[in-house]
Amino acid sequence: MPWTSTNRIYAKPSNTGSGDITSYASSGAKAAATAAADSGGRFELSDHGYGKNSIKLLHVHRDGEYHVIREFEVSTELKLTSESAYVIGDNKEVVATDSQKNTVYLLAKKHGIKTPEEFGAVVVNHFLYTYRQVVEAKCHIVEYPWERLQAGIPHNHAFIFAPTATRWCEVFQARHDAVTVKSGLKGLRVLKTTQSAFVDFVQDEYTTLADAPERIFSTIVEAEWTYDNMKSADFDNAWLTVKEAILEKFAGPPETGVYSPSVQHTLYQAEKTVLEKVAEISWIRMTMPNRHYLNIDVSKFPANVTKGDPRHYIYQPIDKPAGVIYAQLRRRPKSHL
Numbered sequence: 069m070p071w072t073s074t075n076r077i078y079a080k081p082s083n084t085g086s087g088d089i090t091s092y093a094s095s096g097a098k099a100a101a102t103a104a105a106d107s108g109g110r111f112e113l114s115d116h117g118y119g120k121n122s123i124k125l126l127h128v129h130r131d132g133e134y135h136v137i138r139e140f141e142v143s144t145e146l147k148l149t150s151e152s153a154y155v156i157g158d159n160k161e162v163v164a165t166d167s168q169k170n171t172v173y174l175l176a177k178k179h180g181i182k183t184p185e186e187f188g189a190v191v192v193n194h195f196l197y198t199y200r201q202v203v204e205a206k207c208h209i210v211e212y213p214w215e216r217l218q219a220g221i222p223h224n225h226a227f228i229f230a231p232t233a234t235r236w237c238e239v240f241q242a243r244h245d246a247v248t249v250k251s252g253l254k255g256l257r258v259l260k261t262t263q264s265a266f267v268d269f270v271q272d273e274y275t276t277l278a279d280a281p282e283r284i285f286s287t288i289v290e291a292e293w294t295y296d297n298m299k300s301a302d303f304d305n306a307w308l309t310v311k312e313a314i315l316e317k318f319a320g321p322p323e324t325g326v327y328s329p330s331v332q333h334t335l336y337q338a339e340k341t342v343l344e345k346v347a348e349i350s351w352i353r354m355t356m357p358n359r360h361y362l363n364i365d366v367s368k369f370p371a372n373v374t375k376g377d378p379r380h381y382i383y384q385p386i387d388k389p390a391g392v393i394y395a396q397l398r399r400r401p402k403s404h405l
């Protein structure tokens with residue numbers, strides 16, 4: 069889906085002044101009130117920012133009988149040119165976090181929320197355009213996983229919470245720069261009972277793990293990615309494609325599955341599928357913790373207490389520790405040869 073009709077998203081805000089700007093304190097006071105000046109050159113503020121976290125918001129789009137909902141937690145963060153609020157307690161340039169919260173509701177009312185990524189761009193753009201003292205704006209959005217209720221046919225206005233995976237995005241814009249968008253998925257918990265192995269790894273005096281030609285594979289996937297060409301990006305489609313690529317490469321076809329020689333290989337396969345399928349994604353990073361399920365070793369028990377139905381297999385789920393496997397796959401620049 070292209071960006072919304074508002075072309076403000078791609079404009080590069082300048083600080084040379086505009087009718088939009090409603091607040092700006094004198095630069096004289098700002099120059100003096102730095103941590104470096106205040107501390108006689110001993111210290112400097114190496115980072116700062118402030119905002120409102122987890123602004124809860126339900127967007128309902130009522131189109132006759134057919135209603136669409138999206139629920140979010142939106143967090144905003146601004147960085148000001150001035151250090152005055154920190155160093156001398158001068159709040160003249162501070163856009164209150166309470167006002168940031170109000171702004172989120174008012175922008176949602178005005179523009180609606182088509183995708184979290186597009187709404188995040190509206191929010192950061194607004195802060196940079198409206199307040200000259202804002203040098204950077206960030207908006208982090210987490211979406212609640214509501215799905216339309218299916219009652220034979222899709223229900224017009226009832227929904228069910230289906231937390232298969234949580235969608236999030238982070239939108240950032242610095243003054244004079246374009247918007248950048250990072251999208252992500254977390255909490256996608258999966259398990260399969262065969263077609264997973266881990267063999268042929270280093271065997272030395274530190275090793276007790278035996279080759280496992282057959283094991284349980286379970287993980288809780290996290291993924292994040294950015295876009296090369298945001299103008300043509302279809303954010304909803306990208307998120308669904310990432311989720312489906314992970315499920316496809318983890319599970320394989322329903323009847324036969326797909327063999328996994330390691331978490332590493334399955335993770336790479338999923339990332340490669342995403343870059344093949346979604347042209348606008350420039351890189352993707354996935355993390356797959358290896359949630360271990362240990363075979364219960366019954367060999368030390370007498371046969372009369374261990375024998376039973378051979379179709380029963382009992383494992384011990386292990387919460388901690390978990391293996392942690394991650395990789396980031398990006399497109400290589402096209403060769404000019």
Ligand SMILES: O=c1[nH]c(=O)c2[nH]c(=O)[nH]c2[nH]1
Binds near residue numbers: 329330331332358391
């Ligand atoms: O798929 C795996 N990768 C590893 O690196 C590893 N290490 C380990 O102990 N078990 C596994 N499994």
